[in-house]
Amino acid sequence: MRPVMEPGPDPLGQDGMSMRDMGLAQISSHVMEELRDSVGSDTELLQVLLHAPWLQALLKVYDCLQRYLSSSAMVCLSCVLPYPSQEAAELHNLLTKPHLQALLSVHDVVGLKDYEPVLPPLPETLPVDGEAMRIICLVKNNQPLGATIRRDERTGEIYVARVIHGGLADRSGLLYAGDRLVEVNGHAVFGLEPEQIIHILVQSQGAVTFKVVPIADRPVNTQSMLYVRALVHYNPWQDPAIPCAHAGLAFRKGDLLEIVDQTDALWWQARKLPCSATCAGLVPSANLLKRKQREFWWSQPKSHTCSQAPGFQRSLRLCRRRGAQGRGLFGSACGQGSFYNTLAGPYEEVVLYQRPPEDRHRLIALLGPSGVGVNELRRRLIEISPQTYQGATPHTTRTPRGHELPGREYHFVSRDQFKNMLYSNRFLEYGEYRRHLYGTTVEAVKAVLASGKICVIDIEPYAIESVRTRELRAYIIYIKPPPLDQLKQTRTNSQLITGSYTSQLYKDEDFQKIVEAGRWMEQQYRQFFDCIIVNGGLQASCVRLLMAVRRAQEEPHWVPASWIRPTP
Numbered sequence: 001m002r003p004v005m006e007p008g009p010d011p012l013g014q015d016g017m018s019m020r021d022m023g024l025a026q027i028s029s030h031v032m033e034e035l036r037d038s039v040g041s042d043t044e045l046l047q048v049l050l051h052a053p054w055l056q057a058l059l060k061v062y063d064c065l066q067r068y069l070s071s072s073a074m075v076c077l078s079c080v081l082p083y084p085s086q087e088a089a090e091l092h093n094l095l096t097k098p099h100l101q102a103l104l105s106v107h108d109v110v111g112l113k114d115y116e117p118v119l120p121p122l123p124e125t126l127p128v129d130g131e132a133m134r135i136i137c138l139v140k141n142n143q144p145l146g147a148t149i150r151r152d153e154r155t156g157e158i159y160v161a162r163v164i165h166g167g168l169a170d171r172s173g174l175l176y177a178g179d180r181l182v183e184v185n186g187h188a189v190f191g192l193e194p195e196q197i198i199h200i201l202v203q204s205q206g207a208v209t210f211k212v213v214p215i216a217d218r219p220v221n222t223q224s225m226l227y228v229r230a231l232v233h234y235n236p237w238q239d240p241a242i243p244c245a246h247a248g249l250a251f252r253k254g255d256l257l258e259i260v261d262q263t264d265a266l267w268w269q270a271r272k273l274p275c276s277a278t279c280a281g282l283v284p285s286a287n288l289l290k291r292k293q294r295e296f297w298w299s300q301p302k303s304h305t306c307s308q309a310p311g312f313q314r315s316l317r318l319c320r321r322r323g324a325q326g327r328g329l330f331g332s333a334c335g336q337g338s339f340y341n342t343l344a345g346p347y348e349e350v351v352l353y354q355r356p357p358e359d360r361h362r363l364i365a366l367l368g369p370s371g372v373g374v375n376e377l378r379r380r381l382i383e384i385s386p387q388t389y390q391g392a393t394p395h396t397t398r399t400p401r402g403h404e405l406p407g408r409e410y411h412f413v414s415r416d417q418f419k420n421m422l423y424s425n426r427f428l429e430y431g432e433y434r435r436h437l438y439g440t441t442v443e444a445v446k447a448v449l450a451s452g453k454i455c456v457i458d459i460e461p462y463a464i465e466s467v468r469t470r471e472l473r474a475y476i477i478y479i480k481p482p483p484l485d486q487l488k489q490t491r492t493n494s495q496l497i498t499g500s501y502t503s504q505l506y507k508d509e510d511f512q513k514i515v516e517a518g519r520w521m522e523q524q525y526r527q528f529f530d531c532i533i534v535n536g537g538l539q540a541s542c543v544r545l546l547m548a549v550r551r552a553q554e555e556p557h558w559v560p561a562s563w564i565r566p567t568p
C-alpha cells in the first residue's frame with residue numbers, strides 16, 4: 001500500500017528555527033541534563049562530543065526518518081530534497097492528483113482480493129462406474145465446426161471421426177477424433193443418424209455445447225509433413241463417397257498440396273500451396289484415389305488405335321534444328337512409354353529444391369503445340385548468349401549435306417546403329433521423316449550440361465517422362481498460344497514452315513489448330529509444367545523465357561522427391 005501523501009511546507013518555529021532544528025536542540029538539552037547529574041565534571045568533554053558534526057548529522061537523519069514515518073510524502077520530499085528539482089515537483093504533483101490516487105487505491109484493493117473460483121464440495125458418494133465426461137462450449141461465429149462424425153453401426157454410438165486441422169474444433173484443443181458424443185446442445189445423440197446431428201449443429205448459432213466421453217488413448221500424430229503435386233483433378237462435390245463435401249478440398253492437376261494428416265487410410269487432410277487458408281480440407285488418400293482411377297479407367301470404352309490430339313500435327317523439329325526446312329508427321333509417338341498416364345499415381349511427392357551453384361544446370365525443356373513458336377524462342381534464347389545456352393546435337397541416319405560437320409549439326413549414324421541405340425533406350429525422343437531417323441540422346445544433353453552450359457531443348461509431350469529424371473532435372477516450360485485473335489494479330493506476317501521444304505503465311509485453320517492443340521496439351525500435361533509462357537508478342541516472350549530460365553537455375557522449386565532422395 002502506498003502512503004497517502006499530503007502537501008505542506010516544513011513549518012517554522014516562532015523564532016525562525018525549523019521544527020527539525022528545534023527537535024534536535026531538545027534532544028541534546030535532554031541528554032545534557034541527564035549526563036550532568038551522573039557524570040559531574042566531565043560535562044565539557046560530553047558537550048564537545050554531543051556537538052560533534054557526525055553526531056548532529058546522525059540525529060538529523062533519525063529525525064527525518066521519524067517524520068517520514070509519521071507524516072506526509074511532501075514532508076519527506078522536502079526533507080530529503082530541500083530544493084526539489086522541477087521533475088520531482090512535477091512527479092509529486094502528478095502522484096497527488098485525485099484520479100491517480102483513486103486508481104492506485106483501486107489497484108491496491110483489487111490486488112488484495114482473492115479471485116480463485118470457489119468449487120462446490122465433492123459429493124459424499126461418487127458412482128464407482130461413472131464415466132469422465134467433458135463439457136465443451138464452442139462459439140461458431142458462422143464458421144464450420146471443422147469436425148466430422150460417424151456412427152458405430154453395431155452399438156449406435158456417435159463418435160468424432162476426424163477433427164480438421166486449423167478448424168474451429170482443432171483450434172479449441174478440446175475435441176479429438178475418437179471422442180464419443182453424448183449430447184449436443186442438451187440433445188442426447190445416442191441412436192441418432194449423423195445427418196440428424198448435423199441438422200442440430202446447422203440450426204444452432206453462436207455457442208454450441210457438446211458433452212463427450214474423451215477417447216482413452218489419444219493417438220499422437222508423429223507423421224512428418226508430406227508435400228505432393230496432384231497429377232489429377234479432384235472435386236469433392238462430384239464425389240459421393242466423401243464423408244462431408246463441405247470439408248473437402250478441390251484441386252487441379254499440378255496443384256501443390258501440403259498433406260497435414262494421413263492418420264485415416266482413406267481421407268487425408270491437406271492445404272493447397274501457396275497457403276492462405278488456415279483450415280485444411282479432406283482429400284482422398286493416394287490409395288483411395290488410385291482405386292477410383294482404376295474403377296474409372298475400367299469403366300471407359302477402350303480404343304486400340306493410337307489417336308492424335310486435335311490439331312496436334314507435329315513438325316519434325318529434330319530434322320530442322322540447324323536450319324534445314326521440313327514439316328511432316330512425327331513418328332512413333334504412340335506406344336512410347338506410359339506418357340505418365342494417370343494410372344501411374346494420383347500424387348507425386350515433391351520437395352523444395354535449390355540447385356547448388358557448383359552443381360550442373362537443370363535441363364530446360366520447351367514444349368508447345370506445333371506452330372506456336374517453340375523453335376523460334378529456343379533459337380532466339382541461344383542467340384542471345386551462345387556461351388551460356390546450347391541445344392543438344394541430334395542423331396540422324398541421313399547423309400551429311402555440304403556444309404554439315406559430324407557432331408556439329410548432327411551425329412551421323414547408320415540405321416542399324418540408330419536402332420541399337422533405340423533398343424538400349426538412349427533416346428529422349430526420336431522420329432522418322434522422309435525415311436530417315438532422327439533422335440536426341442540423353443548423352444547429347446548430358447554433354448552440354450557437363451560443359452557447364454545450360455542445355456535448352458524442345459520436346460514432344462511423350463518425352464516429358466524421359467527428361468524428368470534425377471540426372472537431367474528438367475525444368476519444363478510450356479509455350480502457350482495466346483487467345484485466337486491475338487494469335488492472328490501477332491502472326492500476320494509470320495511464315496509457317498510446311499512439309500514441303502517451303503514456308504507459307506498462316507491460314508485461319510492453322511490458328512484454330514494451334515489453339516485447340518494447345519488446349520489439349522495443357523489439359524493432358526499441365527501437372528508437369530514448371531512454367532507457362534504465353535507467346536503473344538515475340539519480344540516480351542523472349543524476355544519472359546530468359547527470366548524463367550534464370551529462375552530455374554537460381555531459385556528454389558518443387559521437384560519430385562525421388563530426384564533428391566539418396567538411391568537405396
Ligand SMILES: Nc1ncnc2c1ncn2[C@@H]1O[C@H](COP(=O)(O)OP(=O)(O)OP(=O)(O)O)[C@@H](O)[C@H]1O
Binds near residue numbers: 368
Ligand atoms: N510471338 C510470335 N510472334 C510472331 N511470330 C512468331 C511468334 N513466335 C513464333 N513466330 C513465328 O511463327 C513461325 C513458327 O514458329 P516456330 O517454327 O518456332 O514454331 P514451332 O512451335 O517450333 O512449330 P513447329 O514445330 O511446327 O515448327 C515462325 O515463322 C516464327 O518466326
